[in-house]
Amino acid sequence: MTEIPQTTFKRVLLKISGEALMGDQGYGLHPPTVERIAREVRSVQEMGVEICMVIGGGNIFRGLAGSAQGMERTTADYMGMLATVMNALAMQSALEEQGVYTRVISAIRMDEVAEPYIRRRAVRHLEKKRVCIFAAGTGNPYFTTDTAATLRANEMNCEAIFKGTKVDGIYDKDPVKHDDAVRYDRVSYDEVLQKNLKVMDASAIALARDNNLPIIVFSLDEPGGFRGILAGQGTSTTVHG
Template identity: 60%
Template sequence: MKFKRILLKLSGEALMGEQKYGIDPAVVNMIADQVKAIRELGVEVGLVIGGGNIFRGVAGATKGMDRTTADHMGMLATMINALALQDALEHKNVHTRTLSGLEMPKVAESYIRRRATRHLEKGRVVIFGAGTGNPYFSTDTAAALRGNEICAEVVMKATNVDGIYTADPKKDPTATRFDRICFQDVLEKGLRVMDASAIALCMENRLPILVFDMNKPGNLVAAVKGEPVGTLVS
């Protein structure tokens, strides 16, 4: 394996499938199958998931809701997704722990870095819910933060396109894909890979980001093996 410990970042929208909102059990099971496959190869997996399929804090704030309240609602949405994915993994006999950035002891363990690392060392998949536990920070930033804290070798950002393009390939047929790109170019070109704070945090700590299409079966396994999948930001 090229990578022995990864931080996988999933968007909440990825769980919707063809629905307009909510969770599609078939999609959750597909994701769980791919995570199980890399666990069986010995890869240690931390996972951060968004909540946009249920509620987006920024969207709520733009409609007049207090931003802090909206972000807390978004964090709770990520916990719903985290528990759904935990359940799917455990039904496939993959030992999983959900750690929350917000204290909710009857639902999940509170996030403690050493505890998370110990779970990974024991071969458990660790799902980090509730973002960073603070408003004004996206789940992209949470992925960058948790990835650095657990000493992951890469942040893998799962998307519905096969990498980073010069423009949106669904809108611009002339858009070209990058195989590799540096952090500075991502920021200067305004490429919407992750938000700027997440990119800056990874750049400062030299934590590479791999952007790839997880909807294609086998892509996650190929990525951890170091095969040319997606776009590497380093």
């Protein structure tokens, strides 16, 4: 029988971009990639951790990009929110295929496909060991899914935000383009803002700082990475006070 690693975390929020669900495609959903991430989430749940998720929508539609092409910003942002609901439903399906009870909770009411956001009900789902996927951002235009993730993590009393990316932490410059990029082990909220390190948008970082909520950045492309980071293994960067 495989030994389950121990972790000090009891409740966390996993934030991933919509692009993380594309795999090697240039657009949309790549079912094997969605399934792989679902397995990662299940493996962490098996450690006894309560999990929330927020998934971006950039693999389908990004509101800011639509606005830049002449679309009215509010409309474009609402379209982006709907893209996050599509991603959340795909992840819910993949998780339930893995035997993980899951609830999609939307900030915009669409009762036929998702629950409305009610804080106490969401907390109860977590207590019952269901994964809660928060969709549609904050329900308001001009706010990113980064800000939504930080807001929900605070409301759910999560102990940390785990941000899964394509690299194993925060670097002083893009490690894909620069061989001499230096990775931070730990960095403060203020340094992230001052150096414009592109971890999350400024509103999300400020909200995390004001509530002393750590943000742990790690590689979601690394098999077993989420589980390993929670167990204190692997490479990551912690944003802290």
